[in-house]
Amino acid sequence: MAEAGSSGPYGPSLGPMTLLRAVTRPRFLVTAWPWRGVAYTVTTAVASGLLWLALSCPLAPMVLAGALLHSSAPHWTAVLGAAVLGLIGLGLLALAGPWLAVAVARVERWRLGLADTAPTPARRRGSLYTDPATWRAVAYLLLLAVVVPVWSGVLALAGLLVVSTPFAVDHAVGANDSRAATTSGVAGVLLIPVLLYLTAICGGAHAALARLLLCAEPDSTTAELVEVERSRTRLADAFDAERRRIERDLHDVAQQRLVSLTMQLGLARHDLPADSPASVAVASAHEQAKVLMVELRDLVRGISPRTLRELGLRAAVEELAAGSPLSVTVEADADRLPPVAETVAFAAVSEALANAVKHAEATSATVTVRCRKSTVTIEVRDDGHGGADPARGSGLTGLADRAAAAGGRLLISSPVGGPTILRVELPCGS
Amino acid sequence: MRVVIAEDSVLLREGLVGLLSRFGFEVVAGVGDAPALTAAVEATQPELVITDVRMPPGFTDEGLRAAVALRAAHPGLPVMALSQYVQHTYAAELLASGQGRAIGYLLKDRVADVAEFAETLRRVAAGGTVVDPEVVRQLLQRRRDPLAALSPREREVLALVAEGHSNAAIARILSLTDAGVGKHIGNVLTKLDLPLSEDTNRRVLAVLAYLRDR
Numbered sequence: 002m003a004e005a006g007s008s009g010p011y012g013p014s015l016g017p018m019t020l021l022r023a024v025t026r027p028r029f030l031v032t033a034w035p036w037r038g039v040a041y042t043v044t045t046a047v048a049s050g051l052l053w054l055a056l057s058c059p060l061a062p063m064v065l066a067g068a069l070l071h072s073s074a075p076h077w078t079a080v081l082g083a084a085v086l087g088l089i090g091l092g093l094l095a096l097a098g099p100w101l102a103v104a105v106a107r108v109e110r111w112r113l114g115l116a117d118t119a120p121t122p123a124r125r126r127g128s129l130y131t132d133p134a135t136w137r138a139v140a141y142l143l144l145l146a147v148v149v150p151v152w153s154g155v156l157a158l159a160g161l162l163v164v165s166t167p168f169a170v171d172h173a174v175g176a177n178d179s180r181a182a183t184t185s186g187v188a189g190v191l192l193i194p195v196l197l198y199l200t201a202i203c204g205g206a207h208a209a210l211a212r213l214l215l216c217a218e219p220d221s222t223t224a225e226l227v228e229v230e231r232s233r234t235r236l237a238d239a240f241d242a243e244r245r246r247i248e249r250d251l252h253d254v255a256q257q258r259l260v261s262l263t264m265q266l267g268l269a270r271h272d273l274p275a276d277s278p279a280s281v282a283v284a285s286a287h288e289q290a291k292v293l294m295v296e297l298r299d300l301v302r303g304i305s306p307r308t309l310r311e312l313g314l315r316a317a318v319e320e321l322a323a324g325s326p327l328s329v330t331v332e333a334d335a336d337r338l339p340p341v342a343e344t345v346a347f348a349a350v351s352e353a354l355a356n357a358v359k360h361a362e363a364t365s366a367t368v369t370v371r372c373r374k375s376t377v378t379i380e381v382r383d384d385g386h387g388g389a390d391p392a393r394g395s396g397l398t399g400l401a402d403r404a405a406a407a408g409g410r411l412l413i414s415s416p417v418g419g420p421t422i423l424r425v426e427l428p429c430g431s
Numbered sequence: 432m433r434v435v436i437a438e439d440s441v442l443l444r445e446g447l448v449g450l451l452s453r454f455g456f457e458v459v460a461g462v463g464d465a466p467a468l469t470a471a472v473e474a475t476q477p478e479l480v481i482t483d484v485r486m487p488p489g490f491t492d493e494g495l496r497a498a499v500a501l502r503a504a505h506p507g508l509p510v511m512a513l514s515q516y517v518q519h520t521y522a523a524e525l526l527a528s529g530q531g532r533a534i535g536y537l538l539k540d541r542v543a544d545v546a547e548f549a550e551t552l553r554r555v556a557a558g559g560t561v562v563d564p565e566v567v568r569q570l571l572q573r574r575r576d577p578l579a580a581l582s583p584r585e586r587e588v589l590a591l592v593a594e595g596h597s598n599a600a601i602a603r604i605l606s607l608t609d610a611g612v613g614k615h616i617g618n619v620l621t622k623l624d625l626p627l628s629e630d631t632n633r634r635v636l637a638v639l640a641y642l643r644d645r
Contacts, residue, residue, distance in 0.1 A: 253440070
């Protein structure tokens with residue numbers, strides 16, 4: 002995924018570069034790929050040798066059993082001994098094989114970095130013996146143990162030819178055979194690129210098989226999840242912006258008009274004789290308008306608190322605390338947080354304090370806001386009777402959704418009898 | 432009395448001009464943003480400034496900033512700040528300027544009670560301190576523990592002291608004798624360990640500072 006569409010040494014490529022793909026490019030020999038091929042191939046041969054060394058433990062009893070059967074005329078004790086040794090070998094193989102295979106797979110996935118540029122994801126499912134990946138790794142062991150020695154032997158032979166060219170030329174010159182010297186020299190020089198190509202092809206083919214057997218399919222759902230998360234964050238941001246716009250419109254137009262209207266009613270009420278019939282009606286209208294001013298202010302504050310935007314979370318929470326019938330202690334850092342974190346944090350405190358009054362019959366509460374590393378933790382603890390159930394009522398559920406959309410989470414502990422602790426953890430970027 | 436009004440809502444500004452004229456104030460300038468307010472004050476040398484806290488271009492606290500700056504340039508210039516919301520930080524900052532003399536911080540709601548509002552303006556112009564009852568209510572609520580020792584009547588008296596009322600005004604509002612009010616105030620200040628003072632302004636600041644800081 003990270004490599005898709007990126008620009009490789011050959012211009013834009015559609016996916017990760019591999020040895021097998023590199024070989025098909027015309028400028029293959031002037032890139033790093035031939036040397037990566039050599040490195041991968043040589044280490045593959047080394048790995049194969051080491052594997053044989055590891056396998057010698059369980060194989061030794063079997064070889065011994067074979068020797069027992071071959072050495073003399075099969076006596077029943079020799080047959081029994083061979084059978085026991087064979088069983089021991091098989092048992093060792095069955096026990097250690099999967100472990101060995103998984104360990105080798107890990108090393109081989111790491112080594113694949115030489116042969117291509119794609120990520121090497123591994124995925125475990127279930128236990129060692131039920132995970133299909135284990136048995137694919139065992140199959141890879143066979144490949145490494147049986148097939149690799151064949152082609153690496155051929156390559157080694159060719160390599161030996163190239164390396165021995167100077168000696169062959171020297172020998173021919175010594176024998177005064179200029180034709181043989183020229184032939185050996187030209188053949189040796191021509192063999193170098195051929196050998197590099199051969200090495201890359203063998204290594205590339207092995208790497209492709211290794212990838213097939215050892216790496217999990219790249220997970221397309223991961224990419225989709227990232228996109229969904231981004232889209233959710235965008236949506237949350239858009240809601241936030243929309244709330245602010247509504248708050249601004251209400252403040253700039255509705256609230257000012259209402260103040261003006263109430264003032265006019267106040268003037269009319271002041272100027273009307275108290276005993277006139279209109280006076281009672283105007284007085285009533287005036288009182289209603291005054292109540293409406295308070296209600297509208299509370300409504301607007303609920304939509305998007307101005308203090309939060311202008312002065313930050315601590316000031317806003319302190320003001321919320323001041324307006325609450327509870328005795329609220331606020332412990333908070335004064336630092337500003339990202340806007341989304343501030344909005345969600347404030348909504349959480351607001352909801353928690355409201356619940357403490359409405360449902361828990363609390364008398365006091367403590368709000369703490371702490372930013373540690375890149376996470377801000379908001380905790381509201383009240384002294385009420387607890388028993389808050391997130392499943393009941395949409396307040397806490399909505400809050401959990403908002404926390405999740407902001408990349409955080411909401412936790413609540415509210416045993417019957419109290420206390421209720423609501424905690425929100427949000428990323429704060431720093 | 433010569434007044435400058437700064438309020439960005441034209442409708443409300445015109446309404447305020449009407450109200451002030453009705454109660455005998457002379458509005459010498461009505462402006463819509465903070466720079467215009469500063470210019471108008473320099474040009475007209477008013478006896479009272481009424482300003483909205485939130486004004487263009489930033490719509491945050493431009494009016495308040497302008498008021499604080501004006502009071503620094505013209506010590507003693509009476510200012511009444513009107514706010515849509517209670518904002519303790521702003522209120523505290525404003526009250527700190529000029530030792531709290533000739534300063535008022537009210538919710539916009541208060542203009543609805545026109546006669547009282549006009550009376551409040553006169554108090555500020557005369558050098559008084561006026562704090563919105565809602566600010567005081569929230570402060571009293573926040574500091575409930577040390578205030579538990581007060582009787583309900585004493586709490587009422589404390590609230591009115593914090594709002595900036597004189598002894599006589601408190602006596603009128605609570606239908607008490609001047610002597611009775613004096614006794615209550617003495618009790619309250621003693622219980623809260625505050626200095627006894629006949630100076631209303633100093634008393635307001637002491638009580639507000641007490642409520643904010645304890």
